[in-house]
Amino acid sequence: MIPSSIENSEIYPIANPGSIAFFGASNNLAAMGTTVLGCICAMGYAGKIYPVHPKDREIKGFQAFQRVSDLPEIPDLAYIVLPTPVVVETLEACGQLGIRHAVIVSAGFNEVGGQGKQLQSELTAVAEKYGIRFLGPNCIGVINTHLNLNATFLPYEAGRGYIGMASQSGSFITQMSPHMSRLGMGFSTGFSIGNEANVDIVDCMAYLGACPNTRVIALYIESIRRGRAFIDTARAIVPKKPIVAFYVGGSDEGRRAGFSHTGALAGPDPLYNGVFRQSGVIRASSIEELFDFCYVLGASPPIQGNRVIVQTHSGGPGAAAADACGRNGLHLPALTAATLERLKPHVPHTASVANPVDLTFTKTPLDFFQTIPQILTADENADALLIYFLATSRMIQVVLEALGVSDDMSGDKAEEIIIQQADAIAALGEQIKKPIVGFSFLARKESSLIRALQDRGIPVLPSPERGARALAALVKYKNLREKLTQG
Amino acid sequence: MEIIQTALEEGLPALSEHQSKKVLEAFGIPTTRETLVHGCKEAVVTAETMGYPVVLKACAAHLMHKSEKNCVRLNLTGPDQVRDAYDSIMDSIDVEIDGILVQEAIHGQRELIMGMTRDPQFGACIMLGMGGIATEIFKDSVFRVAPFDRGEATDMARELKAAAMLGRFRGQARADMDTICNCLMALAAIALDHPEISEIDINPLIIDPQGKVTAVDALVVLGNR
Numbered sequence: 001m002i003p004s005s006i007e008n009s010e011i012y013p014i015a016n017p018g019s020i021a022f023f024g025a026s027n028n029l030a031a032m033g034t035t036v037l038g039c040i041c042a043m044g045y046a047g048k049i050y051p052v053h054p055k056d057r058e059i060k061g062f063q064a065f066q067r068v069s070d071l072p073e074i075p076d077l078a079y080i081v082l083p084t085p086v087v088v089e090t091l092e093a094c095g096q097l098g099i100r101h102a103v104i105v106s107a108g109f110n111e112v113g114g115q116g117k118q119l120q121s122e123l124t125a126v127a128e129k130y131g132i133r134f135l136g137p138n139c140i141g142v143i144n145t146h147l148n149l150n151a152t153f154l155p156y157e158a159g160r161g162y163i164g165m166a167s168q169s170g171s172f173i174t175q176m177s178p179h180m181s182r183l184g185m186g187f188s189t190g191f192s193i194g195n196e197a198n199v200d201i202v203d204c205m206a207y208l209g210a211c212p213n214t215r216v217i218a219l220y221i222e223s224i225r226r227g228r229a230f231i232d233t234a235r236a237i238v239p240k241k242p243i244v245a246f247y248v249g250g251s252d253e254g255r256r257a258g259f260s261h262t263g264a265l266a267g268p269d270p271l272y273n274g275v276f277r278q279s280g281v282i283r284a285s286s287i288e289e290l291f292d293f294c295y296v297l298g299a300s301p302p303i304q305g306n307r308v309i310v311q312t313h314s315g316g317p318g319a320a321a322a323d324a325c326g327r328n329g330l331h332l333p334a335l336t337a338a339t340l341e342r343l344k345p346h347v348p349h350t351a352s353v354a355n356p357v358d359l360t361f362t363k364t365p366l367d368f369f370q371t372i373p374q375i376l377t378a379d380e381n382a383d384a385l386l387i388y389f390l391a392t393s394r395m396i397q398v399v400l401e402a403l404g405v406s407d408d409m410s411g412d413k414a415e416e417i418i419i420q421q422a423d424a425i426a427a428l429g430e431q432i433k434k435p436i437v438g439f440s441f442l443a444r445k446e447s448s449l450i451r452a453l454q455d456r457g458i459p460v461l462p463s464p465e466r467g468a469r470a471l472a473a474l475v476k477y478k479n480l481r482e483k484l485t486q487g
Numbered sequence: 488m489e490i491i492q493t494a495l496e497e498g499l500p501a502l503s504e505h506q507s508k509k510v511l512e513a514f515g516i517p518t519t520r521e522t523l524v525h526g527c528k529e530a531v532v533t534a535e536t537m538g539y540p541v542v543l544k545a546c547a548a549h550l551m552h553k554s555e556k557n558c559v560r561l562n563l564t565g566p567d568q569v570r571d572a573y574d575s576i577m578d579s580i581d582v583e584i585d586g587i588l589v590q591e592a593i594h595g596q597r598e599l600i601m602g603m604t605r606d607p608q609f610g611a612c613i614m615l616g617m618g619g620i621a622t623e624i625f626k627d628s629v630f631r632v633a634p635f636d637r638g639e640a641t642d643m644a645r646e647l648k649a650a651a652m653l654g655r656f657r658g659q660a661r662a663d664m665d666t667i668c669n670c671l672m673a674l675a676a677i678a679l680d681h682p683e684i685s686e687i688d689i690n691p692l693i694i695d696p697q698g699k700v701t702a703v704d705a706l707v708v709l710g711n712r
Contacts, residue, residue, distance in 0.1 A: 227609035231632055271612055274630030277646065278639055483638055 002209040002236050009207045010133050011199055013101040015144045015189050017077035019048035020151075021068065021099065023090055024081030024106075027056050033081035034059075035153045036105065036141065043150040050075055068093040077101045079141075079151060084108030087137065088122045095130030102127075103151065104136035110195050111138050120197050127198050139194025140170025145187055146213045152192070161186025162298040163291070164214030166193055166204035168222045172287065183461070184444060184454035185295050188213035202229045209237035215298040218290055219245040223268075224275070231279045238280030239485050242297045242477045245281045246290040247272050280480040282473055289469060292461060296470035299459040300435035302481075303474040305383040307333045309376045310356035312388040313368060317464055318356035321386055321439065324468035330475065332356070333381035342375045365396075365417065370424040377432045384474070386467050387425075389440040389460060392447045393418060415448060422452035429458055435474055439467035488513065488681070494709060495683060499548040503585055506548070507707040511689070514673040517666060518702045521590040527573045533589040534569045540592040543572045547584040551706060556580070562592055593701050597652055597662065598691035600628070601670060601702075603678045605685055611678030613671055617649045618691040625649075633675035640668035653694070660698035667700055685710055 003009040020040075024033025037060055040049065050071050051064040058064055065071055068090070078094040080087055080102060087106045094102060109120035120137065127134055135142060141151040150156040152170070158177040163185060167173050170192040180186050189211060191204040201219065208217045217237070224230045234243055276283045282297075284290040308330045312318035322332055332355045335343070340353055346367050352358040357376060362368045377385050396414040405413055429436045438460035444451040453460050461467045490506045502510065508518040520537060523546055524530045534541045545558035557579045560572035573587060598618030606612050609632045616628030629646045631639055644653055644667055653662040674687060686708035693703050 224608055227606070227632060231609075270626075270628060271606060271609070271630045274612070274643075275609060275632060277629075277642065278631050278635060483642055486638060 001233060002206045004210075006207070006210045006212060009210055011101070011135070011203055011207050013076040014103060014133065014135055014199065015142055015149075015191070015207065015211075016147055017047055017075070017101070017149075019050065019073065019075040019077070021071060021075040021078045021094065022049055022051045022081075023079065025051050025059050026053055027059060031081075032105070032153055036079070036081055036151060039150050039152055039155055042155055044148045045150075046148065048073075048075070068097050068099075071097065074098040077103065079103050079105070081105040084116075084119065088119060088126060091123060091126045091132065091134070095126060095132055100130070100132050102132055102134035102136075103139070103141055104134055104194075104197075105139060105141055106136070107138040109137045109197070120195065124197050132198070133203075134198045135191060136194040137197060140174050140192035142192070143173060143187055143190040145189070156187075157181055158186035159184070160213075161188055162213065162215035163187050163218050163294045164189045164208035164211055164216070165218040165220070166191045166201050166208065167218075167220040168193055168196075168201065169220055170194070172220045176287075176291065180291060182443060183291075183295055183459075184451065185291070185298075188215075196225060200225060202226050202233050205230075205237065205243070206233050209233070209241065214241070216241060216294045217243040218294045219243065219281070220287075220290070221245055221247045221272075224272075227275070231275060234279035234281050235484055239481055242294075242481075243279075243281045244284050244290055244293045244297065244473070245276060246284045246287055247276070277480070280484045282476050282480065284473075288466070289473075292466050292470045293473040296435070296437055296459045296461075297473060297477060299457050300437070300474055301429075301433045303383050303435050303471070303478050305478075306472075306475045307331050307381050307383045308386050308468075308471060309333070309335070309379065309382045309384070310386045310388075311359070311368075311373060311376055312356055313359045313361065313390065314388065315352075315358050315360075317388045317439070317441075318358045321388065321464035321468060322356050324465040325386065325471070328468050328472035330468060330472055333379075335376070336379055336381060339375060339379040342378075343372070346371050346375070366421060366424060369421040370428065373425065373436070374428055374432075377428070377434050377436070382434065384435040384437065384471055386464075386471060387436060387438050388464070389438050389442070389447075389449060389453065391418070391421070391449050392442060393449070418449045418452055422449060422456050422458070425453060425458055426456035435471065437461070437467050437471055439464050491681060491683060491707075491709065494548060499709065501548055501551055501709055502707040503546045503548045503550070504544065504704060504706065505546050505585070505588055507687075507705040508702065510677065510684075510707055511673070511687075511702055511705055514677050516670045516673050516689070516702055517700060518705065519590045519593060521588050523586040524589055525586045527570055530573045530587060530589050531566045531569050534563070535566065537589065537591055539564045541569065542588075542590040542592050543569065543576060544588045544590065545576050545580050545584050546586055546588045547582065549582065550584070551708075590703075593693045593695060593703050595693040595695040596659070597656065597694040599667070599694065599700075600688070600690040601674060601692055602689060603633075603674050603684070603687040605678075606632075611675065613643075613674050613678070615643045615647065615667075615671060617647060617652070621649060622690075631671075631675075633678050635672070635675060637668050637672065640671040643671060644668070659694075659696040662694045663698050663700050670700070670702070683709060 025037035051059040053064045109116045145160040152174045154174040158181040173190040173192040310321045350360045397410045400410040522533045543560045600616045600618045602614045611633040627648045688706040689702045
């Protein structure tokens with residue numbers, strides 16, 4: 001179950017070590033362990049690091065120790081990136097010293113079968129003997145951005161974020177940071193869980209459930225080993241924070257044909273659909289959706305219903321957004337008479353005040369970011385706003401220059417306006433407690449408006465379809481949460 | 488349960504339809520009124536008492552796919568039809584049977600299937616699906632892991648693609664949702680109480696125009712496979 005506080009989690013020291021005994025780094029630059037230690041140093045981890053190496057006396061500026069027993073203290077964590085044959089004896093030595101947590105990156109265990117299976121059971125036996133909790137083997141490691149800890153073999157390039165992830169593939173821990181940084185999001189904590197010989201996805205999920213830096217949990221799943229524990233743990237977490245899972249395939253074991261219809265229909269996929277729904281877990285159908293959903297779920301206040309108002313200044317994107325909303329079970333209500341009345345002074349005669357609200361143009365530029373969204377979200381039928389963003393800094397600059405602002409002033413002035421606009425939307429979001437989701441065909445690096453919005457907590461996705469699906473995920477979360485709390 | 492124990496001792500792979508329904512009934516799942524008879528005369532007398540129309544089916548533990556074996560006769564409306572049906576089933580059967588089931592005929596356009604299967608990771612899983620053509624073509628079925636509460640059972644029905652058919656549908660009453668949920672929870676209870684049962688299949692469970700729900704055919708498969 002979820003620990004009462006994060007410090008009480010049995011795996012807390014794995015993600016929050018104050019000191020690390022590091023096995024497998026050396027002055028050989030080609031060794032994977034050396035790369036991992038390099039990544040730890042690069043992110044600026046402030047804890048103590050004790051490399052253990054039979055020959056090298058100093059590694060990357062750290063004093064190295066010949067044997068585990070030479071260490072000056074009992075470190076919180078053993079990090080093992082050694083050749084397979086010496087892993088078991090190393091864990092044994094760690095256990096003897098009193099180390100109770102480990103990350104075992106080394107591969108060559110259950111996943112290779114044969115002798116590997118034997119080695120893995122020796123590993124779990126040693127862990128049991130000493131009460132060691134360990135992540136892996138055959139994993140990529142752990143990231144805790146709030147501790148500046150990136151113990152993987154690739155640099156972490158996104159910022160500190162609120163997405164806590166447990167993944168049965170190391171790639172989604174190590175290789176997602178460019179994808180996340182494109183939307184201005186990042187991991188809080190990431191666990192690559194490998195073979196799950198000791199710590200499994202349920203343990204990680206429980207930890208993330210209690211983690212104060214984690215607003216939403218992302219799971220990459222190929223199979224769930226502790227079925228009932230998964231369901232119970234997820235059901236305990238979901239009333240407090242959303243869980244999104246991307247599940248692929250599944251074993252053929254579950255696919256065996258039965259005597260009866262029931263068995264024949266119980267392929268892994270429909271069964272996992274049921275398991276997720278019973279667990280309160282939102283299922284994403286791609287890696288892109290997994291992170292989109294987490295992004296919007298972590299950024300938005302709870303949604304009350306499925307009624308969305310689409311605001312745009314251009315017909316096509318508005319229609320595309322309306323269509324995508326419809327396909328994803330969202331409803332576009334007509335504006336009430338009161339809303340229409342309030343809107344009248346602020347919209348040009350070319351505008352359409354149906355939903356989508358297509359403004360074509362606004363009398364005052366800030367109206368698009370302040371007055372109009374405020375009126376729209378105040379509509380009693382509005383549960384959320386899906387809004388199209390176009391403006392680039394350059395576009396505002398051209399307008400300013402046409403108005404007579406000098407070339408050397410227009411750049412700064414344009415940035416100033418953009419900040420004002422982003423602040424206005426962000427302030428509205430805070431005030432109304434209804435989700436505002438943006439979409440734009442411009443990315444962060446192409447538009448300072450998009451960057452400013454994302455940095456202020458307004459999620460902006462790269463297409464109307466992605467925006468609508470993420471809004472639908474908010475509605476799914478609302479429904480799942482209600483089912484679990486009313487049950 | 489004694490029925491299960493006896494079948495296990497005899498090494499049978501499954502319970503007969505009649506025995507399967509007795510297990511379901513014991514856990515509160517509504518099944519057809521039916522009597523196992525051993526002669527043509529008895530079949531007619533039973534049908535008269537039960538009221539027409541009736542259904543005749545051969546009944547045996549090893550008859551797991553009855554309609555394929557040509558041993559089911561539906562919608563019999565009088566004694567002559569019952570006699571003919573009885574004789575023709577006996578003629579077409581080449582295996583030993585427990586007897587012939589005389590069963591009330593349940594009519595309804597809406598059919599569900601329900602079942603239980605055991606998954607290596609999740610244990611007993613309960614299935615609900617739309618019956619008839621929907622089963623084969625649309626695979627409109629949903630699963631939950633046992634045990635679960637009534638809220639979850641309700642959610643299963645809601646999750647079906649054709650969930651609207653359980654509401655008021657073409658002049659027919661809303662399906663009895665309480666009973667549907669009870670049945671799903673009962674299947675979960677059977678699965679947890681009886682690890683010796685490996686699969687259960689209720690196919691179909693008919694919803695009549697008044698919304699009443701009845702398990703019309705059932706199969707309990709035994710043994711840990």
